[in-house]
Amino acid sequence: MEDRNSGVAPDRIKLNVGGKLFETTLSTLRTGGPDSLLAALSNRPANDTVPVFIDRDPEIFSALLYLLRSSHLPSAALRRFTKQELADEASYYGIETQLKSALLPVPLTGIDASIVSTIKPASDGVVSTFTTCDADGSVWIAHGGQISVYDWNLTHSGTVRTHLDYITGICRVRPDIAAVASDVVPGLHFYNFSNSRHVGSAQWTDPDDPRIYKARVAAIADSAESIYASYDCHHRENSVLVIDKSTLKISSEIFRQPGSSSKSVVPTKLKYVENLGVVFGSAVSSGAFGYSGYIRLWDPRSKTVVWETNEPGSGRSSRFGDPFADVDVELEGSSIFKVCSKSGDLGMADLRNLSEDPWVYLNDNNPSLRNMGGGGDGVVHCYRKQVFVGREGGLEVWRRADESEESTVNEGSYRRNYVDKEEDSKRGVIKRIEGGGDRLFVTRENVEGIEVWQSSNLSGAISVL
Numbered sequence: 001m002e003d004r005n006s007g008v009a010p011d012r013i014k015l016n017v018g019g020k021l022f023e024t025t026l027s028t029l030r031t032g033g034p035d036s037l038l039a040a041l042s043n044r045p046a047n048d049t050v051p052v053f054i055d056r057d058p059e060i061f062s063a064l065l066y067l068l069r070s071s072h073l074p075s076a077a078l079r080r081f082t083k084q085e086l087a088d089e090a091s092y093y094g095i096e097t098q099l100k101s102a103l104l105p106v107p108l109t110g111i112d113a114s115i116v117s118t119i120k121p122a123s124d125g126v127v128s129t130f131t132t133c134d135a136d137g138s139v140w141i142a143h144g145g146q147i148s149v150y151d152w153n154l155t156h157s158g159t160v161r162t163h164l165d166y167i168t169g170i171c172r173v174r175p176d177i178a179a180v181a182s183d184v185v186p187g188l189h190f191y192n193f194s195n196s197r198h199v200g201s202a203q204w205t206d207p208d209d210p211r212i213y214k215a216r217v218a219a220i221a222d223s224a225e226s227i228y229a230s231y232d233c234h235h236r237e238n239s240v241l242v243i244d245k246s247t248l249k250i251s252s253e254i255f256r257q258p259g260s261s262s263k264s265v266v267p268t269k270l271k272y273v274e275n276l277g278v279v280f281g282s283a284v285s286s287g288a289f290g291y292s293g294y295i296r297l298w299d300p301r302s303k304t305v306v307w308e309t310n311e312p313g314s315g316r317s318s319r320f321g322d323p324f325a326d327v328d329v330e331l332e333g334s335s336i337f338k339v340c341s342k343s344g345d346l347g348m349a350d351l352r353n354l355s356e357d358p359w360v361y362l363n364d365n366n367p368s369l370r371n372m373g374g375g376g377d378g379v380v381h382c383y384r385k386q387v388f389v390g391r392e393g394g395l396e397v398w399r400r401a402d403e404s405e406e407s408t409v410n411e412g413s414y415r416r417n418y419v420d421k422e423e424d425s426k427r428g429v430i431k432r433i434e435g436g437g438d439r440l441f442v443t444r445e446n447v448e449g450i451e452v453w454q455s456s457n458l459s460g461a462i463s464v465l
Contacts, residue, residue: 011025012024012025012026013026013029014052015054018056019058020058022062022065026042028065028068028069032068032093033094038094038095060086060089063077063081063086064090064095068095068098071098072102073086073099073102084153086099087099100153103153104437105439106455107455108386108435108438108439108453108455110386110397110399110417111399113397113419116452118449119141119154120448121143121148126446126447127141127142127143127443127448128144128166129142129170131170131434133172134437136151136437137154137436137438138151138436139154139436140178145161145163146160146162147162158196160196164185164189165184167180167182168181168183170220171227173227176193177192177193179220179222179243181217181220182217186214187204187215187216188229189201190202190248200248202241202248202249204241211235213233215233215239217232218231218232218238218268219266219281221270221279225245226243226244227244228240229243230270230281236259238256238264238265238267239256239257240255240281242254252300252303253303254279254300262283262285262310267282267283267296269327269328273331273351274331276334277300278300280295281298284326290342291311291341292311292312292323293310293324294311295327295338297354311323319345322340322341323341324338324340324341326338326339326380328387334351335348335350335351335382339391341378344391345361346361346362346389346414347359348361348414362398380433381433383440384435386398388433392430394420396417397418400413430443430444431444439454
């Protein structure tokens with residue numbers, strides 16, 4: 001039924017966007033949310049005979065109106081407009097949340113992933129390290145002494161120059177604060193990205209031991225309330241310290257050890273396992289006699305080691321002489337995965353059922369996918385119940401064949417597939433893999449930028465330069 005004064009049905013509204021007329025329902029505009037500009041327009045009097053004029057791009061508005069009606073963008077939108085153009089207009093109308101939901105990747109499936117873009121910072125293009133936010137897929141990239149921030153849309157939103165010449169560690173500990181470290185400058189340093197300021201440092205000191213000074217940070221991890229950092233002194237004494245997130249001050253020391261052997265060097269990888277309340281730490285050394293290292297789990301409350309293994313170990317291990325080259329924790333499945341340095345095999349251990357030799361070594365029944373030996377350059381990263389392994393330049397994914405929680409893990413429980421194509425593997429040796437926001441981020445040795453991998457049905461996304 002139309003309103004006699006306006007000639008427009010009471011549940012409809014006319015808009016003039018950049019000179020082009022649109023007519024839609026009030027309910028469609030209100031799907032933008034109560035705080036959006038469009039929702040405010042929907043509350044105008046129904047007898048207003050003049051279409052509401054909005055001095056914006058009508059073609060992009062058409063795509064956003066389609067988004068409000070269907071919860072996804074028209075197929076031509078990403079070919080006609082950049083993601084930044086869409087994001088700017090969505091921000092004006094107050095419907096960023098709806099656009100974000102439409103643009104974020106579908107769940108990452110390693111077997112069906114491909115490179116969709118490469119992020120290249122404007123200067124010092126070789127990435128030294130980076131960190132991702134799993135909630136939205138944003139990424140903070142360290143290059144030289146700078147940190148560049150790319151938002152959920154992989155759009156550059158700012159760069160902060162630190163007082164460090166070269167950054168080797170970065171961890172996002174609050175929405176706007178990063179903890180950064182360098183292997184040449186002592187201490188852990190905190191930067192606020194909302195105002196580009198250095199807001200504090202955490203130095204390892206001990207009044208009773210004058211040797212503890214100028215300790216460098218080798219690894220960083222965090223939990224909801226704490227930051228964990230491993231410190232290494234020049235005389236090889238090392239420790240894992242707990243830093244309070246609210247004050248950014250050191251609150252306690254989990255452990256301390258002299259780093260005189262491969263069994264006691266500083267941990268170079270840390271991760272907090274929330275469901276078990278333990279801190280995972282590992283270190284790997286390589287030399288003339290091959291690889292050696294350790295894996296430890298600490299209880300930060302009691303400050304005790306609850307489990308550890310050393311490789312090469314006591315000789316009781318079923319794989320003695322084939323130590324790991326890299327290791328990672330799958331938080332969702334409470335498992336540890338390692339890649340062996342000599343055989344290249346992938347080993348798995350259940351965090352909830354650890355023993356002296358807890359490893360199950362995974363085999364693939366497909367003879368064309370069997371290891372040819374050598375895993376010394378292997379890199380392991382666990383994400384979304386998948387295990388990604390970089391071997392030289394090649395990238396592969398292991399996924400559980402039977403994902404039921406009750407099924408027993410054995411050597412045939414996982415299936416392996418190659419993620420990349422042959423031309424991808426020639427890009428260079430993979431140095432780091434990290435997942436976030438259903439994307440996989442990959443860096444390679446002496447190659448500028450970060451590769452962004454997503455499920456292949458989004459492979460037409462616009463590259464970020």
